[in-house]
Amino acid sequence: MSDDTVRKEPIEGFDDVPGTTLFDAQRARQGYHVNMFCMSLMKAENRAEFKADEEKYLRKWPLTEEQRKAILGRNWQRMIELGGNIYYLSKLFSTDGKSFQYVAATMTGLTQEQYAQMMLDGGRPIDGNRSKSEWQARGSK
Numbered sequence: 099m100s101d102d103t104v105r106k107e108p109i110e111g112f113d114d115v116p117g118t119t120l121f122d123a124q125r126a127r128q129g130y131h132v133n134m135f136c137m138s139l140m141k142a143e144n145r146a147e148f149k150a151d152e153e154k155y156l157r158k159w160p161l162t163e164e165q166r167k168a169i170l171g172r173n174w175q176r177m178i179e180l181g182g183n184i185y186y187l188s189k190l191f192s193t194d195g196k197s198f199q200y201v202a203a204t205m206t207g208l209t210q211e212q213y214a215q216m217m218l219d220g221g222r223p224i225d226g227n228r229s230k231s232e233w234q235a236r237g238s239k
Contacts, residue, residue, distance in 0.1 A: 119175075119178050119179055121178075121183055125181045126181065126183070127181070128180065128181035129165075129177075129180055129181015129182050129183065130181070131159045131160050131161050131165070132159075132161065132165050132169070132177060132180060132181055132182045132186070132187075133181070133182060133183055133186035134159065135156065135158075135159045135161070135169070135190075136182070136186040136187055136188075136189040136190050137186060137189060139189040139190060139192075139193050140189055145193050148193065149193070152169075152170060153170065156169060156170070162180070164176070164180055165177070165180050165181075165182075168180055168182075169190070172190075172191075172194070174187065174191070174201050174204060174205050175205045184198075184201075187201070197210075199213060199214060206222075
């Protein structure tokens with residue numbers, strides 16, 4: 099991990115919750131350019147330019163190589179880990195013609211239909227989804 103990705107602020111408790119990435123001031127600073135790139139997609143001419151040559155368009159932004167790879171690979175979870183905020187990222191997945199439901203499903207490893215049904219059924223069950231350390235403890239027994 100480079101110095102700019104090492105956590106400087108405590109996130110005790112949050113990092114143990116499966117599927118939770120805390121968006122705090124540090125992560126906001128880390129992802130500033132990811133989020134500003136996404137906001138640029140609010141303009142039709144920028145969307146057209148991005149779609150014409152994604153790599154070229156991304157060179158306009160001082161992104162890290164990891165951020166660039168995550169964007170090009172549409173690795174939504176990694177973009178969030180690297181400071182992307184889901185509401186800014188929505189500009190990118192909307193540019194791709196994708197919905198919040200689609201992106202949430204991909205981040206959970208489910209199809210969009212499975213994800214929709216899970217949510218209609220009340221969401222993920224609490225058992226087994228409260229703590230990563232619980233998973234590790236069960237796995238070592």
